[in-house]
Amino acid sequence: MGDNGAACGRLYTVRCIGGTNRMAKPCTQVSVVIVKIVEYCPSGCRGTINLSREGFVVIANPDQMF
Known part of the structure; x- marks a missing residue:
């Protein structure tokens, strides 16, 4: 996330829309979770949002x- 950590503390709805491989059913029946941003990826980082295992x-x- 950009903006020098401006997203920290914000809530986002994350939806499972499919997998990146050939697994038949990567999403659960719930397929939506609300997450809170708790830290940000510094400049040069390759990530966008990394969910905790629980999320x-x-x-x-x-x-x-x-």
């Missing part, structure tokens, strides 16, 4: 996490 397993199959 990820609400919306997606944990076998897809790593």
